[in-house]
Amino acid sequence: MPSASDHHSLYVLIRKLESIATLSTEERQAILSLPAKTRVLPPRQDIVRDGDKPSQCCLLLDGWACRYKLLSQGRRQILSFHVPGDIPDLQSLHLHTMDHSLGTLTEATIAFIPHESLRELTARFPGLAAILWRDTLIDAAIFREWMVGLGRRSASERIAHVFCEMYLKLEAVGLAGDHRCPLPITQTDLGDALGLSNVHVNRVLQEMRGKGLITLRGSALVIEAWDELNRVSEFDPTYLHLEKRAAG
Protein backbone atom coordinates (compact mmCIF):
# COMPACT_ATOMS: atom_id res chain seq x y z
CA MET A 1 0.00 0.00 0.00
CA PRO A 2 2.06 2.91 -1.26
CA SER A 3 1.52 6.19 0.54
CA ALA A 4 2.15 9.73 -0.61
CA SER A 5 5.57 9.62 1.02
CA ASP A 6 6.71 6.97 -1.44
CA HIS A 7 6.94 9.69 -4.02
CA HIS A 8 8.88 12.09 -1.83
CA SER A 9 12.56 12.10 -2.79
CA LEU A 10 13.63 11.90 0.86
CA TYR A 11 11.74 8.65 1.18
CA VAL A 12 14.93 6.79 0.25
CA LEU A 13 16.41 8.04 3.52
CA ILE A 14 13.50 6.71 5.54
CA ARG A 15 13.81 3.38 3.77
CA LYS A 16 17.51 3.28 4.59
CA LEU A 17 17.07 4.20 8.25
CA GLU A 18 14.29 1.66 8.62
CA SER A 19 16.70 -0.99 7.44
CA ILE A 20 18.81 -0.38 10.55
CA ALA A 21 16.29 0.95 13.12
CA THR A 22 12.64 1.66 13.81
CA LEU A 23 11.19 5.12 13.17
CA SER A 24 8.16 6.69 14.80
CA THR A 25 5.55 8.49 12.72
CA GLU A 26 6.77 11.87 13.96
CA GLU A 27 10.34 10.98 13.14
CA ARG A 28 9.34 9.99 9.61
CA GLN A 29 7.45 13.24 9.23
CA ALA A 30 10.41 15.25 10.51
CA ILE A 31 12.71 13.61 8.00
CA LEU A 32 10.39 14.29 5.11
CA SER A 33 10.24 17.96 6.02
CA LEU A 34 14.01 18.40 5.86
CA PRO A 35 15.02 21.05 3.34
CA ALA A 36 17.14 19.69 0.49
CA LYS A 37 18.57 21.02 -2.72
CA THR A 38 18.81 18.35 -5.35
CA ARG A 39 21.41 18.11 -8.11
CA VAL A 40 22.35 15.60 -10.75
CA LEU A 41 26.08 14.93 -11.14
CA PRO A 42 27.90 13.10 -13.94
CA PRO A 43 29.94 9.93 -13.27
CA ARG A 44 33.40 10.21 -11.67
CA GLN A 45 32.78 13.66 -10.27
CA ASP A 46 33.93 14.77 -6.83
CA ILE A 47 31.17 15.84 -4.47
CA VAL A 48 33.32 16.82 -1.49
CA ARG A 49 37.10 16.86 -1.38
CA ASP A 50 39.72 15.94 1.19
CA GLY A 51 40.35 19.08 3.25
CA ASP A 52 36.96 20.67 2.59
CA LYS A 53 34.87 22.00 5.47
CA PRO A 54 31.35 21.29 4.30
CA SER A 55 28.28 22.96 5.79
CA GLN A 56 25.87 20.37 4.44
CA CYS A 57 25.49 16.64 4.10
CA CYS A 58 24.89 14.70 0.89
CA LEU A 59 22.03 12.26 0.66
CA LEU A 60 22.39 9.94 -2.29
CA LEU A 61 19.00 9.71 -4.04
CA ASP A 62 20.06 7.80 -7.11
CA GLY A 63 23.25 6.26 -8.48
CA TRP A 64 26.41 5.09 -6.74
CA ALA A 65 29.17 7.00 -5.00
CA CYS A 66 32.35 6.17 -3.14
CA ARG A 67 34.65 7.64 -0.54
CA TYR A 68 38.36 7.46 -1.26
CA LYS A 69 41.81 8.75 -0.41
CA LEU A 70 44.66 9.42 -2.78
CA LEU A 71 48.36 8.75 -2.16
CA SER A 72 51.45 9.56 -4.21
CA GLN A 73 52.09 7.77 -7.52
CA GLY A 74 48.41 7.59 -8.33
CA ARG A 75 47.64 5.11 -5.57
CA ARG A 76 44.00 5.24 -4.55
CA GLN A 77 42.13 3.51 -1.76
CA ILE A 78 38.37 3.39 -1.99
CA LEU A 79 36.97 3.37 1.54
CA SER A 80 33.32 2.59 0.89
CA PHE A 81 30.69 2.23 -1.77
CA HIS A 82 27.43 4.11 -1.37
CA VAL A 83 23.97 3.49 -2.73
CA PRO A 84 20.66 5.38 -2.67
CA GLY A 85 19.58 6.22 0.86
CA ASP A 86 23.13 6.61 2.17
CA ILE A 87 24.48 9.85 3.63
CA PRO A 88 28.15 9.22 2.88
CA ASP A 89 29.42 12.34 4.65
CA LEU A 90 27.22 12.26 7.72
CA GLN A 91 30.39 12.37 9.80
CA SER A 92 30.96 15.95 8.66
CA LEU A 93 28.26 16.92 11.15
CA HIS A 94 30.80 16.44 13.92
CA LEU A 95 34.15 16.27 12.09
CA HIS A 96 34.51 19.62 10.51
CA THR A 97 37.37 18.94 8.10
CA MET A 98 37.05 16.18 5.49
CA ASP A 99 39.85 13.63 5.83
CA HIS A 100 38.93 11.98 2.53
CA SER A 101 37.05 12.68 -0.67
CA LEU A 102 33.60 11.69 -1.85
CA GLY A 103 32.79 11.25 -5.51
CA THR A 104 30.22 9.74 -7.83
CA LEU A 105 30.84 6.42 -9.55
CA THR A 106 27.82 6.60 -11.85
CA GLU A 107 25.63 9.53 -12.75
CA ALA A 108 24.02 10.39 -9.45
CA THR A 109 21.20 12.44 -8.00
CA ILE A 110 22.12 14.03 -4.73
CA ALA A 111 20.15 15.97 -2.13
CA PHE A 112 22.15 18.45 -0.08
CA ILE A 113 20.88 18.95 3.45
CA PRO A 114 22.29 21.82 5.56
CA HIS A 115 24.11 20.81 8.74
CA GLU A 116 21.98 23.35 10.53
CA SER A 117 18.79 21.49 9.62
CA LEU A 118 20.24 18.18 10.72
CA ARG A 119 21.35 19.70 14.00
CA GLU A 120 17.84 21.05 14.62
CA LEU A 121 16.43 17.64 13.76
CA THR A 122 18.72 15.81 16.19
CA ALA A 123 18.04 18.37 18.93
CA ARG A 124 14.28 17.98 18.56
CA PHE A 125 14.40 14.21 18.14
CA PRO A 126 17.07 12.58 20.31
CA GLY A 127 15.84 9.23 19.05
CA LEU A 128 16.74 10.24 15.52
CA ALA A 129 20.11 11.47 16.72
CA ALA A 130 20.71 8.01 18.15
CA ILE A 131 19.70 6.41 14.85
CA LEU A 132 22.02 8.64 12.84
CA TRP A 133 24.78 7.91 15.33
CA ARG A 134 24.01 4.23 14.86
CA ASP A 135 24.29 4.70 11.11
CA THR A 136 27.79 6.12 11.45
CA LEU A 137 28.67 3.24 13.79
CA ILE A 138 27.58 0.72 11.17
CA ASP A 139 29.73 2.60 8.71
CA ALA A 140 32.64 2.04 11.07
CA ALA A 141 31.71 -1.65 11.45
CA ILE A 142 31.94 -2.00 7.67
CA PHE A 143 35.33 -0.29 7.71
CA ARG A 144 36.49 -2.82 10.28
CA GLU A 145 35.33 -5.71 8.13
CA TRP A 146 37.14 -4.24 5.12
CA MET A 147 40.28 -3.91 7.24
CA VAL A 148 40.10 -7.62 7.94
CA GLY A 149 39.82 -8.27 4.23
CA LEU A 150 42.64 -5.90 3.28
CA GLY A 151 44.91 -7.23 5.98
CA ARG A 152 44.21 -10.92 6.11
CA ARG A 153 42.02 -12.22 3.29
CA SER A 154 43.20 -13.50 -0.09
CA ALA A 155 42.10 -11.75 -3.27
CA SER A 156 39.29 -14.20 -4.00
CA GLU A 157 38.07 -14.12 -0.40
CA ARG A 158 37.98 -10.33 -0.50
CA ILE A 159 36.03 -10.20 -3.72
CA ALA A 160 33.56 -12.85 -2.60
CA HIS A 161 33.10 -11.05 0.69
CA VAL A 162 32.40 -7.64 -0.78
CA PHE A 163 29.87 -9.18 -3.18
CA CYS A 164 27.96 -10.71 -0.29
CA GLU A 165 28.09 -7.41 1.57
CA MET A 166 26.90 -5.27 -1.33
CA TYR A 167 24.09 -7.66 -2.08
CA LEU A 168 22.75 -7.60 1.48
CA LYS A 169 23.06 -3.83 1.76
CA LEU A 170 21.10 -3.38 -1.45
CA GLU A 171 18.54 -5.99 -0.55
CA ALA A 172 17.93 -4.30 2.81
CA VAL A 173 16.71 -1.16 1.03
CA GLY A 174 14.80 -2.99 -1.66
CA LEU A 175 17.31 -2.45 -4.44
CA ALA A 176 18.21 -6.08 -4.91
CA GLY A 177 16.65 -9.49 -4.58
CA ASP A 178 16.86 -13.04 -5.83
CA HIS A 179 20.64 -12.92 -5.44
CA ARG A 180 20.89 -10.35 -8.20
CA CYS A 181 22.05 -6.80 -7.79
CA PRO A 182 23.40 -3.89 -9.77
CA LEU A 183 27.15 -3.43 -9.64
CA PRO A 184 27.92 -0.38 -11.77
CA ILE A 185 31.63 -0.20 -11.04
CA THR A 186 34.74 -1.05 -13.01
CA GLN A 187 37.22 -3.74 -12.09
CA THR A 188 39.70 -0.96 -11.39
CA ASP A 189 37.31 0.53 -8.84
CA LEU A 190 36.91 -2.88 -7.27
CA GLY A 191 40.66 -3.26 -7.11
CA ASP A 192 41.10 0.14 -5.49
CA ALA A 193 38.54 -0.84 -2.88
CA LEU A 194 40.14 -4.20 -2.16
CA GLY A 195 43.79 -3.26 -2.40
CA LEU A 196 44.31 -5.21 -5.63
CA SER A 197 45.39 -4.43 -9.18
CA ASN A 198 42.74 -4.35 -11.87
CA VAL A 199 44.57 -7.17 -13.64
CA HIS A 200 44.37 -9.45 -10.66
CA VAL A 201 40.73 -8.59 -10.04
CA ASN A 202 40.03 -9.59 -13.60
CA ARG A 203 41.76 -12.94 -13.23
CA VAL A 204 40.00 -13.77 -9.98
CA LEU A 205 36.63 -12.81 -11.44
CA GLN A 206 37.21 -15.18 -14.35
CA GLU A 207 38.05 -17.93 -11.93
CA MET A 208 34.87 -17.24 -9.94
CA ARG A 209 32.83 -17.30 -13.13
CA GLY A 210 34.53 -20.52 -14.14
CA LYS A 211 33.50 -22.14 -10.87
CA GLY A 212 29.93 -21.05 -11.42
CA LEU A 213 29.94 -18.86 -8.32
CA ILE A 214 28.81 -15.67 -10.01
CA THR A 215 27.63 -14.13 -13.24
CA LEU A 216 28.88 -10.64 -13.87
CA ARG A 217 28.09 -8.87 -17.09
CA GLY A 218 27.85 -5.17 -17.65
CA SER A 219 26.61 -3.74 -14.41
CA ALA A 220 24.68 -6.74 -13.18
CA LEU A 221 25.92 -9.20 -10.61
CA VAL A 222 24.22 -12.52 -10.04
CA ILE A 223 25.38 -14.57 -7.11
CA GLU A 224 24.83 -18.08 -8.39
CA ALA A 225 26.08 -19.87 -5.28
CA TRP A 226 25.22 -17.78 -2.24
CA ASP A 227 26.10 -20.38 0.38
CA GLU A 228 29.37 -21.26 -1.25
CA LEU A 229 30.35 -17.60 -1.57
CA ASN A 230 29.52 -17.08 2.10
CA ARG A 231 31.60 -20.07 3.03
CA VAL A 232 34.74 -19.29 1.11
CA SER A 233 34.76 -15.66 2.28
CA GLU A 234 33.78 -16.54 5.87
CA PHE A 235 30.99 -14.00 5.49
CA ASP A 236 28.99 -13.25 8.65
CA PRO A 237 26.44 -10.46 8.16
CA THR A 238 26.34 -9.53 11.85
CA TYR A 239 28.58 -6.54 11.21
CA LEU A 240 25.97 -4.94 8.94
CA HIS A 241 23.65 -4.67 11.93
CA LEU A 242 20.57 -4.83 9.72
CA GLU A 243 17.30 -4.63 11.59
CA LYS A 244 14.95 -6.15 9.09
CA ARG A 245 14.12 -6.35 5.42
CA ALA A 246 12.60 -3.44 3.58
CA ALA A 247 9.07 -4.06 2.36
CA GLY A 248 10.27 -3.28 -1.14
Next chain:
Amino acid sequence: MPSASDHHSLYVLIRKLESIATLSTEERQAILSLPAKTRVLPPRQDIVRDGDKPSQCCLLLDGWACRYKLLSQGRRQILSFHVPGDIPDLQSLHLHTMDHSLGTLTEATIAFIPHESLRELTARFPGLAAILWRDTLIDAAIFREWMVGLGRRSASERIAHVFCEMYLKLEAVGLAGDHRCPLPITQTDLGDALGLSNVHVNRVLQEMRGKGLITLRGSALVIEAWDELNRVSEFDPTYLHLEKRAAG
Protein backbone atom coordinates in the same frame (compact mmCIF):
# COMPACT_ATOMS: atom_id res chain seq x y z
CA MET B 1 47.64 23.53 39.54
CA PRO B 2 46.31 20.04 40.08
CA SER B 3 42.73 19.84 41.29
CA ALA B 4 41.00 17.12 43.22
CA SER B 5 39.69 15.67 39.98
CA ASP B 6 43.22 14.81 38.89
CA HIS B 7 43.12 12.01 41.37
CA HIS B 8 39.75 10.68 40.28
CA SER B 9 40.18 7.58 38.14
CA LEU B 10 37.68 8.86 35.57
CA TYR B 11 39.86 11.89 35.02
CA VAL B 12 41.62 10.02 32.20
CA LEU B 13 38.32 10.14 30.31
CA ILE B 14 38.03 13.88 30.72
CA ARG B 15 41.61 14.28 29.54
CA LYS B 16 40.85 12.15 26.51
CA LEU B 17 37.65 13.99 25.60
CA GLU B 18 39.37 17.33 26.04
CA SER B 19 41.91 16.23 23.45
CA ILE B 20 39.14 16.13 20.86
CA ALA B 21 36.57 18.66 22.16
CA THR B 22 35.82 21.26 24.80
CA LEU B 23 33.93 20.33 27.96
CA SER B 24 31.88 22.61 30.17
CA THR B 25 32.26 22.50 33.95
CA GLU B 26 28.92 20.73 34.30
CA GLU B 27 29.87 18.18 31.70
CA ARG B 28 33.13 17.47 33.51
CA GLN B 29 31.25 17.06 36.75
CA ALA B 30 28.72 14.75 35.17
CA ILE B 31 31.49 12.53 33.82
CA LEU B 32 33.21 12.31 37.19
CA SER B 33 30.00 11.21 38.82
CA LEU B 34 29.53 8.25 36.48
CA PRO B 35 29.35 4.95 38.33
CA ALA B 36 32.17 2.58 37.45
CA LYS B 37 33.42 -0.77 38.63
CA THR B 38 37.14 -1.09 38.26
CA ARG B 39 39.06 -4.28 37.58
CA VAL B 40 42.63 -5.20 36.79
CA LEU B 41 43.14 -7.70 33.99
CA PRO B 42 46.27 -9.64 33.00
CA PRO B 43 47.89 -9.26 29.58
CA ARG B 44 46.32 -10.98 26.54
CA GLN B 45 42.94 -11.38 28.17
CA ASP B 46 39.66 -10.87 26.35
CA ILE B 47 37.43 -8.16 27.78
CA VAL B 48 34.49 -8.53 25.40
CA ARG B 49 34.11 -11.16 22.69
CA ASP B 50 32.78 -11.21 19.16
CA GLY B 51 29.07 -12.01 19.44
CA ASP B 52 28.64 -10.72 22.99
CA LYS B 53 25.82 -8.33 23.85
CA PRO B 54 27.40 -6.14 26.49
CA SER B 55 25.37 -3.96 28.87
CA GLN B 56 28.31 -1.78 29.82
CA CYS B 57 31.22 0.06 28.24
CA CYS B 58 34.89 -0.34 29.11
CA LEU B 59 36.97 2.69 29.94
CA LEU B 60 40.67 1.93 29.82
CA LEU B 61 42.30 3.49 32.89
CA ASP B 62 45.75 2.00 32.55
CA GLY B 63 47.57 -0.26 30.12
CA TRP B 64 46.94 -1.01 26.46
CA ALA B 65 44.17 -2.93 24.71
CA CYS B 66 43.23 -3.78 21.16
CA ARG B 67 40.21 -4.68 19.12
CA TYR B 68 40.57 -7.60 16.74
CA LYS B 69 38.84 -10.19 14.60
CA LEU B 70 39.83 -13.78 14.04
CA LEU B 71 39.61 -15.74 10.80
CA SER B 72 40.26 -19.39 10.01
CA GLN B 73 43.81 -20.79 10.15
CA GLY B 74 44.77 -18.54 13.01
CA ARG B 75 44.64 -15.38 10.96
CA ARG B 76 44.06 -12.32 13.13
CA GLN B 77 43.46 -8.71 12.19
CA ILE B 78 43.97 -6.12 14.91
CA LEU B 79 41.59 -3.23 14.23
CA SER B 80 42.84 -0.64 16.69
CA PHE B 81 45.16 -0.04 19.60
CA HIS B 82 43.77 1.59 22.71
CA VAL B 83 45.41 3.58 25.46
CA PRO B 84 44.27 5.07 28.79
CA GLY B 85 41.27 7.35 28.34
CA ASP B 86 39.82 5.36 25.44
CA ILE B 87 36.42 3.67 25.53
CA PRO B 88 37.12 0.97 22.96
CA ASP B 89 33.60 -0.42 22.89
CA LEU B 90 31.65 2.81 23.00
CA GLN B 91 29.87 1.63 19.84
CA SER B 92 28.12 -1.04 21.90
CA LEU B 93 25.86 1.74 23.18
CA HIS B 94 24.06 1.65 19.82
CA LEU B 95 25.24 -1.60 18.21
CA HIS B 96 23.96 -4.28 20.49
CA THR B 97 25.96 -7.25 19.22
CA MET B 98 29.75 -7.13 19.18
CA ASP B 99 31.11 -7.74 15.68
CA HIS B 100 34.68 -8.09 16.97
CA SER B 101 36.57 -8.80 20.18
CA LEU B 102 38.35 -6.54 22.62
CA GLY B 103 41.29 -7.71 24.68
CA THR B 104 44.17 -6.44 26.75
CA LEU B 105 47.68 -6.27 25.34
CA THR B 106 49.39 -5.46 28.64
CA GLU B 107 48.11 -5.76 32.16
CA ALA B 108 45.28 -3.25 32.22
CA THR B 109 43.01 -1.44 34.63
CA ILE B 110 39.50 -1.09 33.32
CA ALA B 111 36.46 0.79 34.55
CA PHE B 112 33.12 -0.68 33.51
CA ILE B 113 30.36 1.87 33.03
CA PRO B 114 26.76 0.67 32.58
CA HIS B 115 25.10 1.57 29.29
CA GLU B 116 22.20 2.83 31.32
CA SER B 117 24.36 5.46 33.02
CA LEU B 118 25.83 6.56 29.68
CA ARG B 119 22.35 6.82 28.19
CA GLU B 120 21.22 9.00 31.09
CA LEU B 121 24.32 11.12 30.66
CA THR B 122 23.74 11.68 26.95
CA ALA B 123 20.06 12.40 27.52
CA ARG B 124 20.84 15.05 30.14
CA PHE B 125 23.80 16.49 28.23
CA PRO B 126 23.23 16.51 24.47
CA GLY B 127 26.56 18.29 24.14
CA LEU B 128 28.28 15.29 25.68
CA ALA B 129 26.33 12.99 23.40
CA ALA B 130 27.72 14.94 20.47
CA ILE B 131 31.25 14.63 21.86
CA LEU B 132 30.93 10.90 22.34
CA TRP B 133 29.49 10.62 18.85
CA ARG B 134 32.48 12.63 17.65
CA ASP B 135 34.78 10.21 19.44
CA THR B 136 33.29 7.26 17.57
CA LEU B 137 33.61 9.23 14.32
CA ILE B 138 37.30 9.78 14.97
CA ASP B 139 37.58 6.08 15.59
CA ALA B 140 36.11 5.53 12.15
CA ALA B 141 38.50 8.09 10.65
CA ILE B 142 41.40 6.09 12.04
CA PHE B 143 39.94 2.92 10.57
CA ARG B 144 39.83 4.67 7.20
CA GLU B 145 43.46 5.66 7.46
CA TRP B 146 44.42 2.12 8.39
CA MET B 147 42.48 0.87 5.35
CA VAL B 148 44.62 3.09 3.18
CA GLY B 149 47.71 1.61 4.75
CA LEU B 150 46.51 -1.98 4.47
CA GLY B 151 45.38 -1.53 0.91
CA ARG B 152 47.95 0.74 -0.62
CA ARG B 153 51.01 1.39 1.52
CA SER B 154 54.21 -0.66 1.59
CA ALA B 155 55.28 -2.40 4.78
CA SER B 156 57.73 0.34 5.78
CA GLU B 157 55.22 3.07 5.02
CA ARG B 158 52.64 1.31 7.15
CA ILE B 159 54.94 0.91 10.12
CA ALA B 160 56.18 4.49 9.91
CA HIS B 161 52.62 5.73 9.66
CA VAL B 162 51.31 3.86 12.66
CA PHE B 163 54.27 5.06 14.74
CA CYS B 164 53.44 8.68 13.90
CA GLU B 165 49.81 8.05 14.72
CA MET B 166 50.41 6.35 18.05
CA TYR B 167 52.83 9.04 19.11
CA LEU B 168 50.36 11.84 18.43
CA LYS B 169 47.48 10.03 20.09
CA LEU B 170 49.55 9.49 23.21
CA GLU B 171 50.95 13.00 23.21
CA ALA B 172 47.42 14.42 22.99
CA VAL B 173 46.55 12.87 26.35
CA GLY B 174 49.87 13.63 27.98
CA LEU B 175 51.27 10.11 27.78
CA ALA B 176 54.12 10.94 25.42
CA GLY B 177 56.39 13.79 24.54
CA ASP B 178 59.77 14.64 23.08
CA HIS B 179 59.14 12.10 20.30
CA ARG B 180 59.26 9.26 22.79
CA CYS B 181 56.39 7.02 23.66
CA PRO B 182 55.62 3.65 25.20
CA LEU B 183 54.94 0.85 22.72
CA PRO B 184 54.23 -2.23 24.82
CA ILE B 185 53.34 -4.55 21.97
CA THR B 186 55.10 -7.40 20.23
CA GLN B 187 56.19 -7.43 16.62
CA THR B 188 53.55 -10.07 16.01
CA ASP B 189 50.88 -7.70 17.31
CA LEU B 190 52.22 -4.99 15.05
CA GLY B 191 52.11 -7.38 12.11
CA ASP B 192 48.54 -8.41 12.87
CA ALA B 193 47.56 -4.75 12.94
CA LEU B 194 49.32 -3.92 9.68
CA GLY B 195 48.57 -7.07 7.71
CA LEU B 196 52.19 -8.26 7.80
CA SER B 197 54.05 -11.31 9.11
CA ASN B 198 56.07 -10.90 12.28
CA VAL B 199 59.18 -11.84 10.33
CA HIS B 200 58.71 -9.05 7.85
CA VAL B 201 57.92 -6.52 10.59
CA ASN B 202 61.18 -7.49 12.21
CA ARG B 203 63.18 -6.94 9.03
CA VAL B 204 61.60 -3.59 8.31
CA LEU B 205 62.19 -2.43 11.87
CA GLN B 206 65.84 -3.29 11.56
CA GLU B 207 66.04 -1.31 8.37
CA MET B 208 64.38 1.66 10.05
CA ARG B 209 66.80 1.44 12.95
CA GLY B 210 69.68 1.20 10.51
CA LYS B 211 68.60 4.41 8.82
CA GLY B 212 68.45 6.16 12.18
CA LEU B 213 64.72 6.78 11.90
CA ILE B 214 63.75 5.18 15.19
CA THR B 215 65.00 3.58 18.35
CA LEU B 216 62.90 0.73 19.64
CA ARG B 217 63.96 -1.26 22.64
CA GLY B 218 61.78 -3.13 25.04
CA SER B 219 58.58 -1.17 25.17
CA ALA B 220 59.96 2.25 24.35
CA LEU B 221 59.80 3.89 20.96
CA VAL B 222 61.86 6.95 20.12
CA ILE B 223 61.16 8.65 16.85
CA GLU B 224 64.58 9.99 15.95
CA ALA B 225 63.57 11.59 12.66
CA TRP B 226 60.01 12.85 12.97
CA ASP B 227 59.94 14.85 9.75
CA GLU B 228 61.48 12.06 7.73
CA LEU B 229 59.04 9.51 9.15
CA ASN B 230 56.15 11.83 8.31
CA ARG B 231 57.47 12.25 4.80
CA VAL B 232 58.04 8.62 3.90
CA SER B 233 54.66 7.58 5.27
CA GLU B 234 52.81 10.57 3.82
CA PHE B 235 51.47 11.16 7.32
CA ASP B 236 48.87 13.92 7.66
CA PRO B 237 47.40 14.17 11.17
CA THR B 238 44.15 15.77 10.03
CA TYR B 239 42.34 12.46 10.35
CA LEU B 240 43.01 12.33 14.10
CA HIS B 241 40.85 15.45 14.49
CA LEU B 242 42.75 16.51 17.61
CA GLU B 243 41.50 19.72 19.14
CA LYS B 244 44.49 20.75 21.18
CA ARG B 245 47.26 19.46 23.37
CA ALA B 246 46.60 18.16 26.84
CA ALA B 247 48.07 20.31 29.59
CA GLY B 248 49.92 17.22 30.82
Next chain:
DNA sequence: CGGACAATTGATCTACCTCAAAATTGGTGG
Protein backbone atom coordinates in the same frame (compact mmCIF):
# COMPACT_ATOMS: atom_id res chain seq x y z
C1' DC C 1 69.33 -20.72 36.88
C1' DG C 2 65.70 -22.04 34.07
C1' DG C 3 61.69 -21.46 31.44
C1' DA C 4 58.77 -18.91 28.41
C1' DC C 5 58.24 -15.72 25.25
C1' DA C 6 59.98 -12.54 21.86
C1' DA C 7 63.30 -11.24 18.43
C1' DT C 8 66.23 -12.52 14.86
C1' DT C 9 68.23 -15.05 10.92
C1' DG C 10 68.31 -17.96 6.76
C1' DA C 11 66.33 -20.22 2.88
C1' DT C 12 62.71 -20.87 -0.12
C1' DC C 13 58.31 -19.90 -2.16
C1' DT C 14 54.16 -17.53 -4.13
C1' DA C 15 50.39 -14.42 -4.55
C1' DC C 16 50.01 -10.66 -6.57
C1' DC C 17 52.14 -6.67 -9.21
C1' DT C 18 53.79 -4.15 -13.38
C1' DC C 19 54.00 -3.18 -18.06
C1' DA C 20 52.26 -3.52 -22.50
C1' DA C 21 49.40 -4.98 -26.03
C1' DA C 22 45.06 -6.87 -27.91
C1' DA C 23 40.22 -7.72 -27.74
C1' DT C 24 35.70 -6.43 -26.32
C1' DT C 25 31.99 -3.46 -25.00
C1' DG C 26 28.81 0.24 -24.90
C1' DG C 27 27.47 4.47 -26.29
C1' DT C 28 27.14 8.14 -30.19
C1' DG C 29 26.48 10.39 -34.32
C1' DG C 30 25.78 9.92 -39.14
Next chain:
DNA sequence: CCACCAATTTTGAGGTAGATCAATTGTCCG
Protein backbone atom coordinates in the same frame (compact mmCIF):
# COMPACT_ATOMS: atom_id res chain seq x y z
C1' DC D 1 21.71 0.25 -38.79
C1' DC D 2 26.41 0.78 -38.92
C1' DA D 3 30.94 2.74 -38.10
C1' DC D 4 33.65 4.61 -34.72
C1' DC D 5 35.51 6.11 -30.34
C1' DA D 6 36.74 5.75 -25.64
C1' DA D 7 36.58 3.10 -21.87
C1' DT D 8 36.93 -1.33 -20.06
C1' DT D 9 38.23 -5.97 -20.04
C1' DT D 10 41.30 -9.49 -21.12
C1' DT D 11 45.75 -11.82 -22.12
C1' DG D 12 50.79 -12.60 -21.73
C1' DA D 13 55.32 -12.35 -19.73
C1' DG D 14 58.26 -11.39 -16.23
C1' DG D 15 59.28 -9.41 -11.63
C1' DT D 16 59.08 -8.64 -6.45
C1' DA D 17 57.38 -7.62 -1.89
C1' DG D 18 56.36 -10.06 1.50
C1' DA D 19 54.89 -14.95 3.18
C1' DT D 20 56.17 -19.36 5.20
C1' DC D 21 58.84 -22.62 7.75
C1' DA D 22 62.30 -23.74 10.82
C1' DA D 23 66.01 -22.79 13.63
C1' DT D 24 68.70 -19.89 16.74
C1' DT D 25 69.48 -16.23 19.82
C1' DG D 26 68.22 -12.88 23.19
C1' DT D 27 65.51 -11.14 27.16
C1' DC D 28 62.88 -10.90 31.03
C1' DC D 29 61.63 -12.56 35.48
C1' DG D 30 60.42 -15.52 39.09
